[in-house]
Amino acid sequence: MASKTKKAQFDAVKTLENIENQFTMVQVLNEKGEIVNGASVPELSDEQLEELMRRMVYTRILDQRSISLNRQGRLGFYAPTAGQEASQIASHFALEEEDFVLPGYRDVPQIVWHGLPLYQAFLWSRGHFKGMQIPEGVNITPPQIIIGAQIIQATGVALGFKKRDKKAVAITYTGDGGSSQGDFYEGINFAGAFGAPAIFIVQNNQFAISTPRELQTAGATIAQKAVSAGIPGVLVDGMDPLAVYAVVKEARERAINGGGPTLIETMCYRYGPHTMAGDDPTRYRTSDEDNEWEKKDPLVRFRTYLEGKGIWNEDKENAVIEQAKEDIQKAIKEADATPKQKVTDLISNMFEKLPVNLEEQYEIYKEKESK
Numbered sequence: 001m002a003s004k005t006k007k008a009q010f011d012a013v014k015t016l017e018n019i020e021n022q023f024t025m026v027q028v029l030n031e032k033g034e035i036v037n038g039a040s041v042p043e044l045s046d047e048q049l050e051e052l053m054r055r056m057v058y059t060r061i062l063d064q065r066s067i068s069l070n071r072q073g074r075l076g077f078y079a080p081t082a083g084q085e086a087s088q089i090a091s092h093f094a095l096e097e098e099d100f101v102l103p104g105y106r107d108v109p110q111i112v113w114h115g116l117p118l119y120q121a122f123l124w125s126r127g128h129f130k131g132m133q134i135p136e137g138v139n140i141t142p143p144q145i146i147i148g149a150q151i152i153q154a155t156g157v158a159l160g161f162k163k164r165d166k167k168a169v170a171i172t173y174t175g176d177g178g179s180s181q182g183d184f185y186e187g188i189n190f191a192g193a194f195g196a197p198a199i200f201i202v203q204n205n206q207f208a209i210s211t212p213r214e215l216q217t218a219g220a221t222i223a224q225k226a227v228s229a230g231i232p233g234v235l236v237d238g239m240d241p242l243a244v245y246a247v248v249k250e251a252r253e254r255a256i257n258g259g260g261p262t263l264i265e266t267m268c269y270r271y272g273p274h275t276m277a278g279d280d281p282t283r284y285r286t287s288d289e290d291n292e293w294e295k296k297d298p299l300v301r302f303r304t305y306l307e308g309k310g311i312w313n314e315d316k317e318n319a320v321i322e323q324a325k326e327d328i329q330k331a332i333k334e335a336d337a338t339p340k341q342k343v344t345d346l347i348s349n350m351f352e353k354l355p356v357n358l359e360e361q362y363e364i365y366k367e368k369e370s371k
């Protein structure tokens with residue numbers, strides 16, 4: 001008997017394809033440092049453009065020095081940032097001081113630019129509690145180690161802003177791996193349902209430690225996950241500072257004007273290892289892949305663009321490098337000069353009122369430390 005295929009009333013596969021095809025990548029500055037045809041260039045003065053470049057160069061040096069300090073045993077936990085400067089620094093550049101930044105462990109540069117003294121960032125790396133005592137008026141949380149936990153917290157902070165009629169946003173950063181966590185979906189959904197002024201940035205650096213992006217989700221993009229939460233989603237070239245700035249600025253405007261949250265996927269790459277704890281990227285990616293991404297370097301293309309406009313040159317770049325090195329040296333000295341944390345600090349920082357067993361231990365250590 002010849003079988004007759006029943007014509008579907010709807011084509012679910014086509015619906016998905018249609019949605020996925022909408023998520024094309026926003027780019028303003030191409031790999032050669034030229035403005036892409038028809039792109040809308042964000043309104044930034046020459047001074048602002050120069051400052052953005054200055055911060056990206058500074059951050060690259062901070063990364064190089066942090067790696068070297070870690071190798072010398074002078075820093076503890078460190079997650080390299082080179083390659084992600086446009087994604088991190090240009091997104092932060094679109095914010096205001098009153099905005100609240102909730103970073104992941106790789107997002108130390110954003111909180112330093114938001115006001116955390118560098119020596120405290122170094123102390124955080126060493127696991128010293130003083131690194132996590134955020135100065136009054138600096139609107140940040142310490143970098144989150146639990147993948148995705150900061151997403152729900154960002155929704156909470158954003159809802160707080162909304163309830164208080166404050167024109168500010170909560171911005172949070174996670175990675176491609178983080179976008180697979182339950183917390184991610186809960187956070188973006190809740191923010192969408194309650195119109196929270198939040199910006200969720202997924203820095204898609206192609207790997208979650210050694211797990212490649214292809215294994216992370218069947219979705220063609222991570223940006224499209226916004227659709228399920230009923231919020232705007234944007235895929236942006238995360239190696240292009242002007243594009244990243246533009247989409248975050250727009251998301252911020254929308255959020256503070258009652259338009260709710262936005263999910264932004266920044267397509268980028270980390271040049272270094274996952275962390276300095278010992279993973280070897282050559283075991284999970286090829287040098288061809290590294291080379292392809294290095295051609296997209298955010299500093300190279302922005303430098304070319306700014307030199308073309310006559311607002312950047314070698315002298316300016318060298319001055320930033322020197323300044324960064326000097327600041328880092330001062331900050332590490334300040335971190336070294338901070339008294340080492342004691343066991344009693346650890347105990348008293350954990351609890352407002354100590355449980356009986358810890359009270360006993362506290363007394364024992366207080367006695368030991370006094371000698």
Ligand SMILES: Cc1ncc(C[n+]2csc(CCOP(=O)(O)OP(=O)(O)O)c2C)c(N)n1
Nearest residue numbers: 106145146147175176177178205207208209
């Ligand atoms: C809840 C949780 N699960 C697992 C880990 C271990 N872990 C640390 S980093 C990482 C990969 C995260 O990758 P991604 O979100 O892409 O961020 P990236 O490191 O690439 O910036 C994992 C699985 C963790 N810290 N927290």
Ligand SMILES: [Mg+2]
Nearest residue numbers: 175176207208
């Ligand atoms: Mg990743």
